[in-house]
Amino acid sequence: MNEDKSNNIFIFPRWTSVLRPAIAIGTLGGLLYATVVVAFGFSPWATDVGYAPVQPVPYSHALHIGQLGMDCRYCHNTVEHTAAAAIPPTQTCMNCHKTVRAASEQLIPVFESYSTGMPVEWVRVHDLPDYVFFNHSAHVRRGVGCVSCHGRIDTMEVVTQVKPLSMGWCLECHRNPEEHLRPVEFITQLDWVPEEDQLALGRRLRETNNINPPQDCNTCHR
Numbered sequence: 075m076n077e078d079k080s081n082n083i084f085i086f087p088r089w090t091s092v093l094r095p096a097i098a099i100g101t102l103g104g105l106l107y108a109t110v111v112v113a114f115g116f117s118p119w120a121t122d123v124g125y126a127p128v129q130p131v132p133y134s135h136a137l138h139i140g141q142l143g144m145d146c147r148y149c150h151n152t153v154e155h156t157a158a159a160a161i162p163p164t165q166t167c168m169n170c171h172k173t174v175r176a177a178s179e180q181l182i183p184v185f186e187s188y189s190t191g192m193p194v195e196w197v198r199v200h201d202l203p204d205y206v207f208f209n210h211s212a213h214v215r216r217g218v219g220c221v222s223c224h225g226r227i228d229t230m231e232v233v234t235q236v237k238p239l240s241m242g243w244c245l246e247c248h249r250n251p252e253e254h255l256r257p258v259e260f261i262t263q264l265d266w267v268p269e270e271d272q273l274a275l276g277r278r279l280r281e282t283n284n285i286n287p288p289q290d291c292n293t294c295h296r
């Protein structure tokens with residue numbers, strides 16, 4: 075029995091604590107369960123595509139980016155340097171809205187947040203399970219643009235999740251990143267299209283920059 079247990083621990087590293095109920099069932103059951111969940115992880119069924127929660131302020135990316143031409147990094151200013159792409163603090167909005175539309179009813183929660191110091195309660199749209207490790211800077215600094223994972227945010231009145239964010243989806247690109255690589259200066263230009271064939275460009279960028287997205291489990295589960 076002891077041997078069985080250590081076997082289990084070997085098969086399931088610490089991050090798989092989600093699988094603990096399976097481990098209790100025993101090696102065979104555990105393996106079966108793992109096979110099922112891995113298969114599920116690889117499948118496109120697990121998906122929140124289309125999720126577009128109502129936000130406390132009707133902030134529009136279509137207006138601020140599509141029409142006013144702002145760059146993503148004005149607000150999501152950590153995206154090139156850290157794992158997370160920060161949601162902007164109220165101060166960032168107030169840089170303009172102290173004077174622009176300073177009487178707008180739509181902006182009342184922003185003005186209240188500014189005077190109380192309590193942040194606006196934005197509702198999270200994209201949300202990976204806690205056992206998955208993701209890093210923005212590792213992607214955007216290698217030439218994967220926002221559009222590959224978030225779609226045309228610059229045309230959205232309400233942010234909508236457009237990709238499944240499933241394990242199969244991550245791995246599909248990690249196996250064949252060529253279709254998604256662009257020169258880093260265009261990562262936030264969502265409507266950018268290459269003048270040449272995307273695959274030819276992607277292959278060249280991959281080779282010159284030595285881009286090799288890892289596929290081993292501990293890249294994303296640690």
Ligand code: HEC
Binds near residue numbers: 139199228
């Ligand atoms: C003026 C500031 C501002 C700019 C510029 C901006 N955003 Fe945002 N973004 C926000 C705010 C505020 C939210 C949270 C509310 C929401 O989801 O609409 C947000 C939310 C998001 C989300 C969803 C976050 C989540 O909860 O999953 C994504 C993805 C996103 N922005 C991408 C972009 C991209 C790509 C660009 C550039 C094309 C961009 N943003 C430009 C302010 C901005």
Ligand code: HEC
Binds near residue numbers: 134142
């Ligand atoms: C660079 C300047 C700038 C920044 C920064 C900015 N906005 Fe705006 N915002 C504008 C302009 C310009 C308009 C359009 C005003 C108009 O239609 O005349 C606008 C319009 C709006 C409106 C519509 C208001 C109405 O009554 O129609 C909302 C809501 C809004 N912004 C929210 C935000 C939020 C939330 C942030 C911070 C995440 C933000 N804005 C940051 C410039 C900015």
Ligand code: HEC
Binds near residue numbers: 219
């Ligand atoms: C390789 C895919 C990928 C790329 C490229 C990408 N994102 Fe994301 N983004 C994600 C995923 C996945 C999440 C959810 C992360 C989580 O739940 O931990 C996310 C979440 C976000 C969030 C919510 C805050 C956070 O970090 O969780 C914002 C804002 C955002 N992305 C903006 C951007 C912007 C702006 C760009 C381009 C400069 C960009 N993203 C490029 C996949 C990507």
Ligand code: HEC
Binds near residue numbers: 222285288
């Ligand atoms: C559109 C393509 C694409 C998608 C989708 C994508 N990745 Fe990546 N990923 C890459 C590329 C390209 C790299 C950089 C590889 C390099 O630097 O050699 C990378 C690197 C990474 C790294 C850093 C690896 C390291 O140690 O340097 C992590 C972690 C990662 N990806 C996790 C994820 C996760 C989790 C998802 C899904 C939620 C995901 N990726 C989706 C293309 C993608």
Ligand code: HEC
Binds near residue numbers: 294
């Ligand atoms: C490129 C990133 C990436 C790599 C590499 C990766 N995974 Fe995952 N994995 C994910 C993501 C993202 C999810 C969450 C899927 C979801 O929420 O639908 C996930 C989910 C899972 C789950 C839970 C499935 C479920 O539906 O609950 C298991 C088990 C799993 N992965 C095992 C593995 C194993 C074993 C490996 C190595 C062969 C591996 N993963 C490699 C990104 C990755």
